[in-house]
Amino acid sequence: MDHYQPYRSFVSYIDRSREYYAAQGYTRPYTWARHDAVPFAPLPKPLSECRVGLVTTAGRTGADGAIGIGPFKRELYAAPSEPPPERLFTDDLFWDKQATHTDDVDSFLPVNRLAECAASGRIGSASPRFYGVPTDYSQSRTLQRSAPRILEWCREDCVDAVLLAGL
């Protein structure tokens, strides 16, 4: 609908979460990453020749993993795209559980949709594995531990480009 309004329509999660956690008694607000310089790489070859991978913030299991403690543990992993996963673990992530659900994996990790793009020739191929990166409050762990490992797995799988979808 076209109309006028005195505020932006999309939700500011930085503002919303700061106020939410302050109401829970957390005195130091989370400080979000902000980069002045953002890297960019064009595709190395035509899309129809590229192998494309997927990165998700969803987990494979409930409590197994390397990061965090107890039920807050989250795991960095690579898992086969075929057969595609029927479910992934998202209960511990902060998404809108009132408005929607994650019963359809393709709504947050489009493993079947990407396979269709490979079958139709839109891309060269889909990576044989997809990659899971934990939602980690530590930016240094994400940069120094998770990102290099994901890159390593992508290189092992000869991936040219990845689509990352965060819950």
Place this chain on the structure above:
Amino acid sequence: MGCARDIVEECGVARFLFSDFPLGNPCGKPWDTRMQRSIVESALDLLDRAWMPRTTVQTPFYWDNDGWRDTFMRVDDGNREALARAGEERRRRQAELKAQR
């Protein structure tokens, strides 16, 4: 691909495909394969055609209603006390787990 526009744009990424949905389904509504296909196709287009970092493209899709915009992580007089208690409980549980390690 994502729905938290401010977080991603503040961080800065090479290419961002934004869907103005509640958090949880950045690649399309559950079971809506046509929408999911369109979103993946748009992400691939963006991979292919963007020529500079911080390129954001918004998908043309909307959620069925806008109720989620106000209700998610809402803080008001109706839940302020419950949130304070939940925070206390969470910190207590985390301290317990830490002590068990």
